[in-house]
Amino acid sequence: MSGIPLSFSPRSWRHNRSKIIILRKKRSRAGAKAGVERMEKKEIKRNQNHKGALKKGQEESIETIGQELHDQLEEERKEKEKEIEELKKKLEEKEKELKGHHDRLLRLAADFENYKKRAAREKEDWAKFANEDLIRAILPFIDNLERAVNHAEKVADTGVLIEGVRLTIQQLLQALNKFGLSSFQSVGKPFDPAVHEAMLVVETDKHESNQVVEEFQKGYLLNDRLLRPATVSVSKTPEKEVQTSE
Numbered sequence: 001m002s003g004i005p006l007s008f009s010p011r012s013w014r015h016n017r018s019k020i021i022i023l024r025k026k027r028s029r030a031g032a033k034a035g036v037e038r039m040e041k042k043e044i045k046r047n048q049n050h051k052g053a054l055k056k057g058q059e060e061s062i063e064t065i066g067q068e069l070h071d072q073l074e075e076e077r078k079e080k081e082k083e084i085e086e087l088k089k090k091l092e093e094k095e096k097e098l099k100g101h102h103d104r105l106l107r108l109a110a111d112f113e114n115y116k117k118r119a120a121r122e123k124e125d126w127a128k129f130a131n132e133d134l135i136r137a138i139l140p141f142i143d144n145l146e147r148a149v150n151h152a153e154k155v156a157d158t159g160v161l162i163e164g165v166r167l168t169i170q171q172l173l174q175a176l177n178k179f180g181l182s183s184f185q186s187v188g189k190p191f192d193p194a195v196h197e198a199m200l201v202v203e204t205d206k207h208e209s210n211q212v213v214e215e216f217q218k219g220y221l222l223n224d225r226l227l228r229p230a231t232v233s234v235s236k237t238p239e240k241e242v243q244t245s246e
Helices: 010-129 133-154 160-179
Strands: 181-184 196-203 214-216 219-222 226-228 230-236
Touching: 133 160, 133 219, 133 226, 160 181, 196 214
Parallel strands: 196 230
Antiparallel strands: 181 219, 214 230, 219 226
16 A cells, blocks of 8 residues: 555554544634634724724713703803893883983972962962952042041131041051051152052152152052052152243
8 A cells, every 4th residue: 555654554543543633623622712712802892992982972972962052051141141131121211211200200299399389378368368359448438538637627626526537547547457458658758650650740849859749649558569559749840941032
């Protein structure tokens, strides 16, 4: 048999064949183990890559969520600032409106205070001058009594009459004086158109010009306000005659 050593025997061949089979099994197991290790390494690497990708994705997701949250907060902040500005404007408008109401209230209070003062003055004036018409109606009687006294002074034996009428006039004037009536002197005083009524102009050199010479009717005041002017005659300086020679 060619190719087979001369010392080969069936027993040794079986022995060698067993060794070869065992060696092949060892090699097969070693190769399988190496393949498993390579597969495990690939799986570990794949897992690591997956974990890295997952971690990166998570980081990107966190960053995205953070950015979205930041944008949302920024938008809410802007909206709040806008609302605050609108509230400030409304507050300013309300303050202006309140100030306007306050100013109007002050003006109304001032107007009401002025009204009260004016009403008080009008009431006081009414109390002072409520009897004006009555007193005005009485004055002619006083005038007649005074005329009677003046006339009686020119008649003999009329002393009692004159004194009685004079006393009556005095009593009547005293009673009216309690209501604010008072007379004023005019004769010898400068003519005053505010209280005098000129009835006659008298040329005289015994008085200064524009002086009251005679009183025809007395003037009266009611609570220091003119009730009736005095009727008088007023002096005037005589004009000098100019002599001309022919």
